[in-house]
Amino acid sequence: MSILIDRNTKVIVQGITGRDGAFHTKQMLDYGTKIVAGVTPGRAGEKVEGVPVFNSVKEAKDATGANTSVIYVPSKFAVDAIYEAADAGVDLVVCISEGVPALDMLKVYGYLKGTKTRLLGPNTPGLISPGLSKVGIMPGQIHKKGSIGVVSRSGTLTYEVVYNLTNNGFGQSTCLGIGGDPIVGTGFLDVLELFEKDPQTEAVVLIGEIGGTDEEDAAAYIKKNMTKPVVAFVAGRTAPPGKRMGHAGAIIAGGSGTAAEKIAAFNRAGIKVAESPSEVAILIKTALEKPEKKVKKPAKKVKPIKTQKVKKIKNTVKTKKTI
Amino acid sequence: MKIHEYQARHIFNKYGIPVPAGEVATTPDEAKEIAARIGKPVMIKAQVLVGGRGKAGGIKRAENPDLAKEMASGILGMEIKGLLVKKVLVTECKEIASESYLGVIVDRKIKKPVIMVSSAGGIDIEEVAKINPEKIHRLPVDPIMGLHNFQARNLAYLLYPDRKIANQAVPAIMKLYQVFWENDCSLVEINPLITTPAGELWAIDAKINLDDSGLFRHPELKVLRDLDAEDKAEIEARKKDLSYVKLDGNIGCIVNGAGLAMATMDLVKRYGAEPANFLDIGGSSNPEKVVNAMSIVLKDHNVKAILFNVFGGITRCDDVAQGIVQAVKHLKPNVPIVVRLTGTNEEEARKILEEIHLSTTSSMEEVVKRAIELSGMTQTSMFGG
Numbered sequence: 027m028s029i030l031i032d033r034n035t036k037v038i039v040q041g042i043t044g045r046d047g048a049f050h051t052k053q054m055l056d057y058g059t060k061i062v063a064g065v066t067p068g069r070a071g072e073k074v075e076g077v078p079v080f081n082s083v084k085e086a087k088d089a090t091g092a093n094t095s096v097i098y099v100p101s102k103f104a105v106d107a108i109y110e111a112a113d114a115g116v117d118l119v120v121c122i123s124e125g126v127p128a129l130d131m132l133k134v135y136g137y138l139k140g141t142k143t144r145l146l147g148p149n150t151p152g153l154i155s156p157g158l159s160k161v162g163i164m165p166g167q168i169h170k171k172g173s174i175g176v177v178s179r180s181g182t183l184t185y186e187v188v189y190n191l192t193n194n195g196f197g198q199s200t201c202l203g204i205g206g207d208p209i210v211g212t213g214f215l216d217v218l219e220l221f222e223k224d225p226q227t228e229a230v231v232l233i234g235e236i237g238g239t240d241e242e243d244a245a246a247y248i249k250k251n252m253t254k255p256v257v258a259f260v261a262g263r264t265a266p267p268g269k270r271m272g273h274a275g276a277i278i279a280g281g282s283g284t285a286a287e288k289i290a291a292f293n294r295a296g297i298k299v300a301e302s303p304s305e306v307a308i309l310i311k312t313a314l315e316k317p318e319k320k321v322k323k324p325a326k327k328v329k330p331i332k333t334q335k336v337k338k339i340k341n342t343v344k345t346k347k348t349i
Numbered sequence: 350m351k352i353h354e355y356q357a358r359h360i361f362n363k364y365g366i367p368v369p370a371g372e373v374a375t376t377p378d379e380a381k382e383i384a385a386r387i388g389k390p391v392m393i394k395a396q397v398l399v400g401g402r403g404k405a406g407g408i409k410r411a412e413n414p415d416l417a418k419e420m421a422s423g424i425l426g427m428e429i430k431g432l433l434v435k436k437v438l439v440t441e442c443k444e445i446a447s448e449s450y451l452g453v454i455v456d457r458k459i460k461k462p463v464i465m466v467s468s469a470g471g472i473d474i475e476e477v478a479k480i481n482p483e484k485i486h487r488l489p490v491d492p493i494m495g496l497h498n499f500q501a502r503n504l505a506y507l508l509y510p511d512r513k514i515a516n517q518a519v520p521a522i523m524k525l526y527q528v529f530w531e532n533d534c535s536l537v538e539i540n541p542l543i544t545t546p547a548g549e550l551w552a553i554d555a556k557i558n559l560d561d562s563g564l565f566r567h568p569e570l571k572v573l574r575d576l577d578a579e580d581k582a583e584i585e586a587r588k589k590d591l592s593y594v595k596l597d598g599n600i601g602c603i604v605n606g607a608g609l610a611m612a613t614m615d616l617v618k619r620y621g622a623e624p625a626n627f628l629d630i631g632g633s634s635n636p637e638k639v640v641n642a643m644s645i646v647l648k649d650h651n652v653k654a655i656l657f658n659v660f661g662g663i664t665r666c667d668d669v670a671q672g673i674v675q676a677v678k679h680l681k682p683n684v685p686i687v688v689r690l691t692g693t694n695e696e697e698a699r700k701i702l703e704e705i706h707l708s709t710t711s712s713m714e715e716v717v718k719r720a721i722e723l724s725g726m727t728q729t730s731m732f733g734g
Contacts, residue, residue: 049663102565127533127563128455132492135460163632165662165692180608181632182660186713189660189691206607207562208457235608238457261611264596264618265627272592272607272629274562275457280475285615301619303612304714 028155028200029175029220029227030118030146035159036092038083038116039064040107041099042074046122050098050163051075057166059159062090083107083114094118096152096161101125104148108134112143119211120161121147128274131209138211145211146202149273151181153202164188164201172197174310175221177214178233179206179240179275183261186303187233194307199226206273208237214244222252229255229313231306234288236262237276241288249295255313258292259300260285350559351398352573355438357555360532364524366539367517368552371440380421383439384414393420396436397429398578400473405429410442432578443551448541449508450474450485451522453529455536461489462529464496464522466504470541496526509544517550518542532570533563582645589641591630598623600720601646601655601684603639605630605664613658616713622721625652632663639672640679647682653724654685656716661692670698674705685723689716 037054041047042064052075055061061077063086070081080086083095095111097104097119104123111119126148138145146153152162157171168185170192178184181203188201202217204210214232221227230252234241241260248256263285265271267278278284292299298313300306355373362368370387373396374380384391395407402408407429411417421437428434448471456463467485469477477484486507490496498519505518521542529537538556545551564571576584586593592607600617604610607629614624626646630638646655659669673688688709690698699709710716 101562125562125565127566128535128560129462129492129530129533129563132455132460132462136491136493163663168662168692178608180606182604182606182662183608183612185660185662185692186609186612208455209460233608235611240457243458259612261608261615263615264624265611265614266594266596269594269627270561271594271611271627274560276607276611302616302714304712 027224027226028158029217029224030144030153030200030202031094031155031159031161033158034060035094035161036060036062036090037161038062038086038090038092038095038111039077040083040095040097040111042066042077042079043069043072044098047098048074051077053163053166054160057160059161062092063087083110083116087114087116092116094120094161096120096122098122105130105134108145109137112138112141116143119143119145120150120152121145121205121211122150122152122163123147124149124206126207128207128209131207135209135211147205147207147210149207150203150205150210151184153200155200156198162203168192169201170197172199173226173228174198175224175227175230176201176233177217177221177230178203179235179273180233180261181206183303184233187231187259187306190304190307191231191310194311196307196310199224206275208275214240215247218244218247218252218256222254227254229257229310231310232256232258234258234260235273235276236265236271236278236285236288237273237283239283242291245291245295245297248297257298257300257306257309257313259303259306260288260292350561350564350574352557352559352570353396353398353436353575354394354555355396355436356573357557358438358552360528360557361552361555364528366521366524366528366552367550368555369441369443371438373436373438374421375425375436377418377422377425380437380439381414381418384411384417387439387441390442391417391439392442393417393424394438394440395424395427395429395434396438397432397434398575399430399432402429407434435577443543443553444545445543446546447544449543450477450538450540451525451542452536452538452540453526453534456489459489461492462526464488464490464504464526466508468508474538474540490526495530496523498523501526511548513548514544514550521550521552528557532557533560533567534558535560582648586628586645589638591628591638591642591645593645594627595649596624596626597651598625599651599653599724601625601649601652602658603628603630603642603646603655604658605632605660605669609658609660613656613713613717616717617721620717620721622724625649636668636672636675639669640676643673643676643682644680647680647684652684654687654720655682656720657686657688657690658713658716659690661690661695665694666690666692666698667694667701670701673707674701677705677707685720687716687719687723689713
């Protein structure tokens with residue numbers, strides 16, 4: 027199992043005839059994602075990479091039974107695209123577009139609460155359940171199927187961490203970016219809850235950065251609700267206050283949102299924080315070798331569990347080779 | 350994006366929030382003329398985009414036009430937290446009976462606009478928030494419904510038991526929320542919002558921060574950006590669609606992706622050096638962007654070595670390598686360059702770079718360590734001969 031997307035996920039690409047939309051449609055198809063429809067108003071009847079194009083999300087959904095949509099439209103049109111997907115009843119909307127005004131997102135967030143639609147992003151690289159499906163822009167080949175859940179506010183930094191995990195034999199259940207904007211549809215807490223419930227996921231990597239208090243809230247949530255080990259990384263220890271570091275959400279404002287505060291919050295909650303992206307894999311290894319804190323079994327019996335887990339990981343790596 | 354007090358006042362005025370008479374001056378003589386037109390004692394206020402102007406001596410009272418000229422000549426040209434004062438605001442001086450704080454922010458945690466009011470106005474509200482958080486009253490607003498009149502009324506009465514003043518505060522609160530919402534602000538603040546002994550309400554200060562992502566629909570606000578207050582290289586980078594922040598170290602960093610760029614800077618620090626900058630070349634692999642990026646980093650004379658850290662995905666490593674080759678040819682950098690490329694078309698990239706005798710490393714750690722090592726060598730050769 028994985029979270030949010032799997033082999034059966036049927037995807038609509040909003041903005042499929044655009045440069046980015048068309049390019050990533052091919053990438054996703056090559057990975058094995060079931061792209062069933064595309065949407066560009068006024069272009070119904072055309073095909074992109076063999077995928078039929080419709081005028082609206084509703085038409086695309088009615089014709090194909092899609093349950094997920096991914097948005098590659100320019101930021102000016104992204105909010106409308108999100109509303110359209112939600113209105114058509116799509117379960118998961120992944121908004122790749124960057125540069126959506128924060129006040130628009132406040133309204134979107136409020137509106138989506140009254141619907142069954144979950145939004146990932148905006149300004150997200152999307153998500154991937156290795157070997158099953160990829161909805162987004164991340165390079166598929168660096169991922170491997172396995173048991174580590176990865177959740178991040180970043181793009182390439184996530185690839186860096188995933189690449190190290192894969193090279194060290196740790197495959198992933200699902201990797202997803204929640205987006206680099208200050209207001210996003212799905213936050214760390216939502217994803218942590220899903221990973222905790224997912225039987226495939228044995229440990230979680232959380233990649234945070236400066237700005238806001240999402241990491242602090244995640245630390246408190248993990249301490250209270252998670253039985254699976256979590257390893258964190260926080261980018262921006264050297265970021266100066268008051269300057270936006272690329273992502274709209276990555277800014278230390280009014281003296282709060284620093285990396286130091288976030289690392290301290292994780293430490294207080296007993297969560298290991300990696301000093302560098304490559305150290306994440308090392309901490310994951312230690313976390314999985316250690317007996318789980320909340321399993322109340324005598325020490326002797328813990329050992330077999332440990333070897334079992336290592337085996338499991340090896341197995342999944344093998345499986346991936348055949349994919 | 351931050352805008353100046355005099356610009357924010359102009360917006361307040363347009364919405365009908367009461368601001369005292371005043372104009373902006375760039376010379377002491379202009380300040381004198383404005384003071385004469387106002388015909389009452391005035392305040393001379395330095396227009397710089399940082400807080401703490403008063404403590405730094407950038408806000409002074411002048412009883413008459415001659416004194417206004419004198420005060421303005423003292424404030425114009427002074428430096429406040431590294432920023433040169435080029436303009437002063439000359440406003441009518443109001444007698445103060447009480448000072449409150451009124452602001453609207455985006456609360457990232459609850460994902461709503463929040464109106465904040467406090468009767469402890471006039472001083473640093475962040476300090477109040479830390480020491481006496483109970484003195485700040487917070488009202489979350491439903492972003493879809495907007496602010497209701499009764500909510501503004503409740504806040505007004507919380508600040509002002511006197512009905513006559515509260516009745517002036519209700520529209521001020523409604524209008525401030527309107528300013529916030531209609532202009533894509535990330536913050537609006539009146540600190541202090543004062544009452545006079547005669548029972549009048551005035552916004553004595555005006556602060557507006559705008560959401561950069563919302564600027565595309567506000568051309569009239571986009572032009573308010575004060576380019577003088579920004580680093581020249583940062584302005585140039587923005588024009589070239591690069592995200593750059595200048596820092597004080599000497600290891601230049603060119604990275605694809607904001608998170609990876611920050612992590613790279615952190616690693617530089619971890620290995621004992623300081624990053625010279627944050628620079629994200631973004632997701633596209635356009636070689637020209639690489640040339641522009643290197644040109645910006647090279648303008649910083651503190652830079653002793655430049656490192657590239659590129660994780661190819663959609664970005665193709667060979668495209669970045671082409672960009673590095675072009676940049677080296679055109680810019681002839683006099684500092685060592687080290688490159689880490691991983692991912693899409695990594696092998697091709699390595700070959701391209703070998704042609705100009707640049708070796709690559711495959712890990713982030715290695716490239717950072719190598720850059721620091723080489724930056725030290727530049728120093729030795731410079732000072733040790």
